[in-house]
Amino acid sequence: MxxxxxxxxxxxxxxxxxxxxxxxxxxxxxxxxxxxxxxxxxxxxxxxxxxxxxxxxxxxxxxxxxxxxxxxxxxxxxxxxxxxxxxxxxxxxxxxxxxxxxxxxxxxxxxxxxxxxxxxxxxxxxxxxxxxxxxxxxxxxxxxxxxxxxxxxxxxxxxxxxxxxxxxxxxxxxxxxxxxxxxxxxxxxxxxxGKPKYLTDSQIDQFEAQATGVLPEMETATYPADEVEKRLEICEIVKRSCEQGLMISSYGTVSMRWNENDFLITPTNKNRWDIQLDDIVQIKDGHREAGKTPSRAAWIHQEIYNRNPDVNSIIMTQSPYLMAFGVTGEYLDVRTIPESWIFLQDINFVKYGNHFRKNNNTEIVDNCPTALIIENDSIIITGDKLLQTFDYLEVAEFSAKSIVLGHSLGNMVPINDEQVEDLRKKFLS
CATH class of the missing domain: 3.40.225.10 (Class II aldolase/adducin N-terminal domain)
Structure with missing residues (x-):
């Protein structure tokens, strides 16, 4: 719309x-x-x-x-x-x-x-x-x-x-x-x-309370061709995520590094299906594009870019099979098929509340892993090119889905340590 x-x-x-x-x-x-x-x-x-x-x-x-x-x-x-x-x-x-x-x-x-x-x-x-x-x-x-x-x-x-x-x-x-x-x-x-865990009303209130505060506005913004190109990429990936059930209307943040630690990010309080180029918010020198409100998770994206020079794009979302692990705390072993381990290696898990700004959790922002699950909240995927990051998200969700669906058949038998080492030598060395 x-x-x-x-x-x-x-x-x-x-x-x-x-x-x-x-x-x-x-x-x-x-x-x-x-x-x-x-x-x-x-x-x-x-x-x-x-x-x-x-x-x-x-x-x-x-x-x-x-x-x-x-x-x-x-x-x-x-x-x-x-x-x-x-x-x-x-x-x-x-x-x-x-x-x-x-x-x-x-x-x-x-x-x-x-x-x-x-x-x-x-x-x-x-x-x-x-x-x-x-x-x-x-x-x-x-x-x-x-x-x-x-x-x-x-x-x-x-x-x-x-x-x-x-x-x-x-x-x-x-x-x-x-x-x-x-x-x-x-x-x-x-x-x-496993057994789903639920947030208390108090925990939800704390989430809402800590997610306040807006970056100061920049006086002027420029829109060179490479910046506009990144806006288009973000809009396309958001739409694709919605179509594939990897993002819902009310939650999902996508960003791309633009110039050094400046970046572009999706807005808050905007239906993800409807996001347009001029909805995307430019963040430059810690200031936001005038008249726009970036995602409430913008500070996490900023800190990841500041501390991880190899990360150039971030997707923070909720997808149902990954969140099945997020709400149960069960370990997501990505040694399902070679592709999953090569792309992801491991998916970290952090407790709810550690993503609040006041905690500035190093597990999230320092040496950020490719994929990380925040309990009862979201999944963070990082990468270089945005399409690559989206691919990682798809692979992670597919891996989670395979484990959930396979659970009724029996216990998962992962790729063993020797096989993992062979993959490491061939694809990561």
């Missing part, structure tokens, strides 16, 4: 978001529905029984405030509960309903995922409601869902059905949807290899 979502027609907003949901495997061809209520009280909604993988703006239906239907299809069969939510909560302007696998897993065992699994999800998702089962498309389902929204919830687990979320606009709703599914996935994957 463009920088100002309000300038995009509801039809285009809906088709873009439903496309993201479908391509990320969070709904099926026939499943899920998205709606927006506009300032006139008209509701724009996905159609019934139309392929979600090829939906066009012209397929979106408008249900006028007086009930008149405009469009070439029928509105979604779940339209009644969308309407009921808008009537119950005037502050809700967009609704997403889908059947993403991890949240359906919680739905069918009748549990609510604990969003304290990662540091920022509690703030994004808020408390989670629970709606008892009713027949899809029925007025009764609309009533039980609306009743949960009346309690102040913006995210609901639907018993034996899926999830429904609301937001102040479609971007807000999607960020909540994506973050909640990420939490559910991380809990599920972590449970396969």
């Amino acid at each position: 463009s920088k100002d979502i309000k300038l995009i027609h509801p039809r285009d907003q809906i088709t873009e978001v439903i496309s993201r949901i479908y391509k990320r495997g969070m709904t099926t061809t026939s499943g899920g529905n998205v709606s927006i209520i506009d300032d006139d009280g008209d509701i724009w909604v996905t159609p019934s029984a139309i392929d979600k993988g090829s939906l066009r703006a012209s397929d979106i239906i408008c249900v006028k405030k007086d009930g008149t239907i405009i469009g070439k299809h029928k509105p979604s069969s779940e339209f009644p509960f969308h309407k009921a939510i808008y009537e119950a909560r005037p502050d809700i302007k967009s609704v997403i309903h889908a059947h993403p696998p991890a949240l359906v897993s919680f739905s069918i065992v009748r549990q609510i995922p604990n969003t304290n699994i990662i540091s920022q999800a509690k703030h994004i998702c808020g408390p989670i409601g629970y709606a008892k089962y009713e027949i899809p498309g029925s007025e009764d389902l609309g009533e039980v869902i609306a009743d949960e929204f009346k309690k102040g919830f913006k995210a609901i687990i639907m018993e034996n059905h899926g999830t429904v979320l609301g937001g102040s606009d479609l971007t807000d709703a999607y960020e909540r949807f994506e973050a909640l599914e990420f939490c559910a996935s991380t809990i599920l994957y972590g449970s396969q290899i």
Whole structure:
């Protein structure tokens, strides 16, 4: 979406978001529905029984405030509960309903995922409601869902059905949807290899409190060709990370060294799917580009660049299989296949809180390893070229995924010490 979502027609907003949901495997061809209520009280909604993988703006239906239907299809069969939510909560302007696998897993065992699994999800998702089962498309389902929204919830687990979320606009709703599914996935994957640990409310409050303070603004900024080129690289990698599920809308930082210890970095409070070239923030001589707020992790990136001259790009993100290790504290042994060990060698693990600025943790910023996991927070990947760093991230996530999936088959048998030494001689000497 463009920088100002309000300038995009509801039809285009809906088709873009439903496309993201479908391509990320969070709904099926026939499943899920998205709606927006506009300032006139008209509701724009996905159609019934139309392929979600090829939906066009012209397929979106408008249900006028007086009930008149405009469009070439029928509105979604779940339209009644969308309407009921808008009537119950005037502050809700967009609704997403889908059947993403991890949240359906919680739905069918009748549990609510604990969003304290990662540091920022509690703030994004808020408390989670629970709606008892009713027949899809029925007025009764609309009533039980609306009743949960009346309690102040913006995210609901639907018993034996899926999830429904609301937001102040479609971007807000999607960020909540994506973050909640990420939490559910991380809990599920972590449970396969160990026991997930959760942050206390106090720990999350400490995270929020320490992440304040903004670098002073620079008076003027220049944008030579090489700087603009790096902005483009960052935008492309962020988009690719989102498309591949290696980053979510609400979390993920990418930076590139530009000139000596000056660098470019993604902004804070910006949906990662929507990042544009002019959103990227230039950091020069410890000052930020005027009018922009860099990632709250900018100080970590700055210190890594200051202390590690060979590091020229950094990705700090949350990917579900790596975070399965991050929330359990289980050791991630990358001696799965030769490529994993050659690229990564080892993945360090640091306790939650050690990444707070006041601690200036040397495990993170001094002699920074290629990959490092921060407990219940994130993964940091470093490298030279940004594409190389992204490759390291992919390899690390694939390695973690192989271990998680293989766990049900038996214990992992790693490449042995002799084989590792052979790899060291051939590829690293």
